[in-house]
Amino acid sequence: LVFAAIGLALRGGLILLTSAYLLSVIINWLWAQHELHKHLGEDYLKSQPQDSYNEKKVFKIVWPNAKRMGLVNLGSWATNRGSTLISSYFLGLEVTGQLGVSIQLFTVVGNVANLLLNSYLPELASTRTNHNDARFKQLFTRSIIVQWVLTILGNLSIIFILPILLRLVGVSTELLPTLWLATLGLILFLEQNHSSFATLITLTN
Secondary structure (H helix, E strand, O other), X not given: OHHHXXXXXXXXXXXXXXXXXXXXXXXXXXXXXXXXXXXHOHHHHHOOOOOOXXXXXXXXXXXXXXXXXXXXXXXHHHHHHHHHHHHHHXXXXXXXXXXXXXXXXXXXXXXXXXXXXXXXXXXXXXXXXOOOXXXXXXXXXXXXXXXXXXXXXXXXXXXXXXXXXXXXXXOOOOOOOHHHHHHHHHHHXXXXXXXXXHHXXXXXX
């Protein structure tokens, strides 16, 4: 959000906004790596696998859910990014630019809203494996409620408040018209909801 705001303030438009989104993904990956190493500890990272460890057996166990998750992510990417490609072909670059900026803003809101669920994923998998259904439902329900609240508030801010702020600041970047912006926000909210519950399904298998 910070990098996206800086990009808009500098009147960078779609290029700086997309670069900010890419940078946020890299920062999230580095942060996740740091937290994982801190949680596991140096002794675990330097330890050698046991003799009974078999990569092929582990792959057979992990592959079914990994395949489902990959298909879900691929479908999500096609849904979110395919519209941009179609728009550029039929509606021209100006409308596609508005669509691209709008999608990036909604995506940033969705990523922030989804942070709690992502942080709960290891514990959700653990509680499911241990058949601790009460704790599983508690964590998932909490993360979904937070996700819904943050997404709805963020999307409403983009639809009704952000265009006013952009005009006040004098930024040339334009979003989609209000009706289409609201429709896009609803579609991406439903897509995010679908992805979250698809994650729930993969955890239960």
